[in-house]
Amino acid sequence: MSDIIYTKVDEAPELASASFLPIIQKFAAAAGVSVGTKDISLAGRILAAFPDNLTEDQRQSDDLAELGKLVKTADANVIKLPNISASVPQLVGAITELQSKGFAVPNYPEAPQTDAEKDARAKYDAIKGSAVNPVLREGNSDRRAAKAVKNFAQNNPHRMGDWAADSKTHVSSMSGNDFFSNEKSATLAEETTAKIVLETANGEIVLKDGLSYPAGTVVDATFMSVAALQDFLAAEIEKTKADGTLFSLHLKSTMMKVSDPIIFGHAVKAFLAPVFEAHGDALTALGVNPNSGLGDLLARVKDNAEIVADIDACIAARPPMYMVDSDKGLTNLHVSSDVIIDASMPALIRAGGKGWGPDGKESDANCVIPDNSYAPIYDESINFFKENGKLNPATAGTVQNVGLMAQKAEEYGSHPTTFEVPEAGTVKLILEDGTVLHAHTVEAGDIWRSASTRKAPIEDWVNLAIDRQKTENCNAIFWLDEDRAHDAELIAYVKPILEARGVADKFDIMTPRAATRSSFETITKGQDSIAITGNVLRDYLTDLFPILELATSAKMLSIVKLMNGGGMFETGAGGSAPKHVQQLAEENHLRWDSLGEFCALGESLTFLSEQKGNEKARVLGQAVDAATQGILDDGRSPSRKVGEPDNRNSHYWFARYWAEALSRQNSDPELAEYFAPVAKALAEGEADILAELAAAQGPAVDLGGYYRTDPVKTAAAMRPSATLNAIIDQ
Ligand code: NAP
Numbered sequence: 001m002s003d004i005i006y007t008k009v010d011e012a013p014e015l016a017s018a019s020f021l022p023i024i025q026k027f028a029a030a031a032g033v034s035v036g037t038k039d040i041s042l043a044g045r046i047l048a049a050f051p052d053n054l055t056e057d058q059r060q061s062d063d064l065a066e067l068g069k070l071v072k073t074a075d076a077n078v079i080k081l082p083n084i085s086a087s088v089p090q091l092v093g094a095i096t097e098l099q100s101k102g103f104a105v106p107n108y109p110e111a112p113q114t115d116a117e118k119d120a121r122a123k124y125d126a127i128k129g130s131a132v133n134p135v136l137r138e139g140n141s142d143r144r145a146a147k148a149v150k151n152f153a154q155n156n157p158h159r160m161g162d163w164a165a166d167s168k169t170h171v172s173s174m175s176g177n178d179f180f181s182n183e184k185s186a187t188l189a190e191e192t193t194a195k196i197v198l199e200t201a202n203g204e205i206v207l208k209d210g211l212s213y214p215a216g217t218v219v220d221a222t223f224m225s226v227a228a229l230q231d232f233l234a235a236e237i238e239k240t241k242a243d244g245t246l247f248s249l250h251l252k253s254t255m256m257k258v259s260d261p262i263i264f265g266h267a268v269k270a271f272l273a274p275v276f277e278a279h280g281d282a283l284t285a286l287g288v289n290p291n292s293g294l295g296d297l298l299a300r301v302k303d304n305a306e307i308v309a310d311i312d313a314c315i316a317a318r319p320p321m322y323m324v325d326s327d328k329g330l331t332n333l334h335v336s337s338d339v340i341i342d343a344s345m346p347a348l349i350r351a352g353g354k355g356w357g358p359d360g361k362e363s364d365a366n367c368v369i370p371d372n373s374y375a376p377i378y379d380e381s382i383n384f385f386k387e388n389g390k391l392n393p394a395t396a397g398t399v400q401n402v403g404l405m406a407q408k409a410e411e412y413g414s415h416p417t418t419f420e421v422p423e424a425g426t427v428k429l430i431l432e433d434g435t436v437l438h439a440h441t442v443e444a445g446d447i448w449r450s451a452s453t454r455k456a457p458i459e460d461w462v463n464l465a466i467d468r469q470k471t472e473n474c475n476a477i478f479w480l481d482e483d484r485a486h487d488a489e490l491i492a493y494v495k496p497i498l499e500a501r502g503v504a505d506k507f508d509i510m511t512p513r514a515a516t517r518s519s520f521e522t523i524t525k526g527q528d529s530i531a532i533t534g535n536v537l538r539d540y541l542t543d544l545f546p547i548l549e550l551a552t553s554a555k556m557l558s559i560v561k562l563m564n565g566g567g568m569f570e571t572g573a574g575g576s577a578p579k580h581v582q583q584l585a586e587e588n589h590l591r592w593d594s595l596g597e598f599c600a601l602g603e604s605l606t607f608l609s610e611q612k613g614n615e616k617a618r619v620l621g622q623a624v625d626a627a628t629q630g631i632l633d634d635g636r637s638p639s640r641k642v643g644e645p646d647n648r649n650s651h652y653w654f655a656r657y658w659a660e661a662l663s664r665q666n667s668d669p670e671l672a673e674y675f676a677p678v679a680k681a682l683a684e685g686e687a688d689i690l691a692e693l694a695a696a697q698g699p700a701v702d703l704g705g706y707y708r709t710d711p712v713k714t715a716a717a718m719r720p721s722a723t724l725n726a727i728i729d730q
Contacts (some may be wrong), residue, residue, distance in 0.1 A: 002036030011576035012592040018718035025078025031616035038063035043708035085254035087337035094707040129257025139562035144400035157393040158551035161352025168364035169353030171379035177228035180372035185485035200425035216455030221438035224446035233270035240319035248322030251338035258418035264336040265291030295334035346547035397547040398524040403538025406457035410535035418449035491639035572596025589642040627657035655684040696720035
């Protein structure tokens with residue numbers, strides 16, 4: 001096993017790796033550090049799941065499973081890049097591409113009938129959505145902006161939209177009968193197995209068997225009433241029309257892969273209610289599934305003029321929709337994974353409460369976030385900015401995050417314990433000894449879910465928060481609501497640990513709404529705060545605050561302190577930026593910023609020096625930090641426009657600054673001597689290298705695929721400077 005594992009992923013970060021990884025491997029080798037790869041890309045995961053459908057030489061090892069084992073050991077040192085959390089359309093896209101390349105993987109069965117289809121569907125269900133992170137995150141999360149990054153943002157503040165006190169933008173949530181209000185939670189005194197059953201008038205249906213929980217696990221159960229959801233959506237569509245705002249729905253269909261596509265489907269149905277009423281049977285016959293979105297629906301009905309006309313008439317009578325791409329006519333309801341709440345809400349807030357409408361103009365929006373569990377953080381952010389005006393990134397402090405996520409903690413809605421209830425009855429979570437831990441009376445179509453959080457991860461999270469607060473010596477808040485069932489169980493863990501360690505006075509415990517306000521007040525004063533949160537807020541807040549403070553979450557340091565002693569270093573909180581791939585394909589410019597990779601690399605090398613007692617790795621890591629600082633100070637980050645420096649240019653500068661820092665240092669003369677000629681060659685080659693990189697931009701690029709690109713073509717596109725390649729490969 002290599003000293004450091006650098007994950008092979010998808011889309012923009014994977015393209016960046018084609019340029020950056022050869023540099024890392026070469027530099028690290030000089031310190032005796034090996035850097036290997038493991039494939040966790042969507043295409044890789046599909047191929048690994050179907051060995052029997054593939055020829056011997058097409059087969060691929062299950063790298064995700066191997067990494068899943070590695071992260072449970074003290075040997076783990078993983079640099080984890082963002083991968084696709086596939087929605088169904090993305091999964092189908094990847095399957096189609098692989099099939100066209102001669103990989104005989106099965107189709108995605110929409111409605112599995114045969115055993116083979118059921119088997120394929122089960123395998124694909126394990127691949128789709130947030131399938132990678134829960135396997136790898138065997139530790140809790142420490143996310144913050146590196147000092148260099150925060151300083152840079154303060155010195156070079158990004159543009160922020162103005163907030164008007166009379167902005168009509170607001171958040172709308174259900175008045176009850178949602179996940180928040182129906183939640184029940186309990187902490188198990190003893191280890192137990194459990195099952196989830198649905199008792200109906202016709203007997204019992206086992207929804208899930210063979211669950212097992214260690215003692216001390218917090219087990220929740222809740223449901224969203226579909227009737228209440230439908231009433232709410234219908235009312236919000238009317239209210240939006242009356243308000244004159246944009247109808248915008250914000251969910252997280254990738255992470256909450258079971259629940260949120262269903263909620264999204266109800267919104268599609270509500271928006272097109274007259275069409276579904278008039279043409280229900282015809283739509284069913286055409287294979288329309290509202291959960292697949294308006295885009296899929298329109299494609300299926302395009303040859304039926306009557307339905308198309310009715311859809312047009314319906315949309316014309318509805319409030320204008322918040323758009324994903326108004327030029328292309330892509331609405332909020334086209335694809336469930338196009339609008340992802342943790343990115344969409346901060347972008348809207350940063351823009352002064354504005355979203356794009358169908359007319360290509362910015363408007364105020366009704367932000368529909370059905371469930372109340374986390375909607376208050378966006379509602380309160382909006383209230384705060386209406387009252388106080390926009391945040392000033394030049395003077396604002398920072399909100400860091402310590403997030404509970406180890407061992408699949410709080411995997412709401414993405415969990416194999418989320419169900420669309422097949423018929424009316426009572427869902428019960430029953431323990432081994434027959435105790436009914438939780439029960440809910442439900443109707444057909446209600447979305448019922450259970451999630452669990454183990455004791456060891458909770459204790460580790462509280463201790464991590466204590467360590468981080470001690471290091472930063474700043475304000476620290478547990479974002480927990482004592483009136484919410486699950487949070488009350490967590491508070492029962494948190495308080496005794498804080499007291500036992502004598503630090504209770506250093507921490508506040510506040511509801512998410514109060515904590516939102518308090519955090520904005522703190523950073524407005526130029527001070528810092530640590531948000532200590534559960535898994536979902538970890539995800540949401542590490543976009544919300546960075547997008548307001550730094551313009552992007554991609555520049556965050558994201559460390560997973562693995563519970564068994566290893567380290568995982570995520571390259572920022574951003575995703576895989578599909579739009580960047582499109583730009584590269586069209587005009588050979590990659591605007592992806594590798595700052596997240598730079599920060600993670602520095603941390604990984606420093607960790608390696610402690611993990612393996614490798615002093616050279618420490619020197620390499622310190623030089624990485626110097627190079628990262630150089631990239632920021634000298635403005636070497638990629639530009640967004642073709643013809644200007646892009647991702648590849650930033651890698652050249654990074655290599656040069658890295659080599660220069662290594663040749664300058666005197667803790668390891670051997671490394672200094674090794675890197676002096678490299679630094680010299682990179683400096684002398686500057687004019688040629690920059691000319692070669694510039695010459696590559698402009699024309700369209702063929703990568704030989706999207707989900708599974710051709711490595712030779714990708715390397716040719718991403719390493720277009722012969723001069724640079726010669727220095728690196730030497
Ligand atoms: P995204 O990939 O983060 O992209 C949203 C926008 O953020 C990009 O279009 C880009 O803005 C900006 N951005 C993100 N990273 C950047 C970087 N390194 N440099 C410059 N700009 C950057 O979010 P998404 O579109 O919601 O998600 C795309 C895919 O990533 C999905 O499949 C999602 O599931 C996955 N995802 C994975 C992880 C993870 O594995 N940890 C996390 C989040 C999302 P501009 O286009 O304006 O340049």
